[in-house]
Amino acid sequence: MTVSEALRTAAHDLAGVSDTPRLDAELLMADALGITRSTLLLNRMRDQVPPSFAALLARRQMHEPVAYITGRQDFWTLTLNVTPAVLIPRSDSETLIEAAVDAIKCRPPQRILDLGTGSGALLLAALAQWPEARGIGIEASDVALAIAQSNADRLGYGERARMQHGNWRHPGWHDALPGPFDLILCNPPYVETTAALAPQVMQHEPHSALFAGDEGLDDYRFLIPALPRLLAPCGIAILEIGASQRLAVSALGSASGFDVDCRQDLAGHDRAVILRQTPPT
Structure with a gap:
């Protein structure tokens, strides 16, 4: 044949x-x-x-995902190595990089933070976009950290990217971060625990990177209040959201003093919440 x-x-x-x-x-x-x-x-x-x-x-x-079978997944301009220890980077998440490019036109970011870096996708895509930048990827899984660092080294970003263990569910998780940061990116878990997912997701991808309580909002409640102390005065934070979570996540952002915007993905779904600190009056 x-x-x-x-x-x-x-x-x-x-x-x-x-x-x-x-x-x-x-x-x-x-x-x-x-x-x-x-x-x-x-x-x-x-x-x-x-x-x-x-x-x-x-x-x-x-139902095993192609990316886990081949061990590779394209994201932005990069090809990343992936294993079942990390969430497969998806084209929807490229919306965060697109939003950052549009939001940061005059002054390229120098210091970038990726919260929950997984394979390193968002951080490494940002470093590819801004060659003068340096960044830190925070990750609770040591196995995922090793994959992210391996991707950074293989792609030639090892000297500009530092992968660091951290868990935002633990008190003081941000104390060891050498901020402030010009750009913070995050694709946190945001799936409701009762959601019905496709078998290739439910049976193969790490649940710790998917599920976030009954409303899918648990991790935003940990993350967003901590962002003001991590951002530089003119910095922005961009968080991925589920298609129905714009209002709830925007409310959390507003409660923490942010001006809030949202960007849709290519399918027209709300996908990235953009947080800017409200200028003093």
């Missing part, structure tokens, strides 16, 4: 598992061949199917 034929069959087989069955099949085939997807599509469609493809396809049919 040729690669082209196998991809058609695989896309059909994955139709009940994935919203993007053809793309998933192509990414798995490229991984089996040890090439990029673009090389696969341009030059290798008539090749014979490699023996390892069947096992990769079987894993995807069991």
Whole structure:
């Protein structure tokens, strides 16, 4: 069987598992061949199917995410290594970087903080965007910290990025942070504990990075009151939110003295709350 034929069959087989069955099949085939997807599509469609493809396809049919199967995920301009110890970076989260680029036009940030860095996605994307910046990634999981630091070193940002253990649910968690910061980014857990998630998420991604109480707001209640003491006077904080959480998170921001704005993702859903300290009158 040729690669082209196998991809058609695989896309059909994955139709009940994935919203993007053809793309998933192509990414798995490229991984089996040890090439990029673009090389696969341009030059290798008539090749014979490699023996390892069947096992990769079987894993995807069991709802394992493609990123965990291949160990890689593209985010912003970067390719990050990922494992089941970290949340898979999603294109929705790129909304935070887009919001930061639009909000910071005149004075590029020099010091960046990423709260709950996971794979390092937000911090490393920001460092790629602003070459003069340095940043710190805070993470409660030591395994995730190692992955984030490995990504930073592999991408050449090791001297500009420092990954540091921290848990915002513990008193005094921010005392060891050498602020203030010009830009704070955060994709906290924000899923309600009773939410029904797709099997590839519920069965494979770390629950500690997903769930945040009955309303999905627990972590915002810890984080937002601490942000004023971490931000520089003209700094901004940008937090990812669930599509229905704009009003609740905005209220928490206003209660902590912030001017609040919101940015939508490409699907038109509320995705990033932007917090600026209210100027003194």
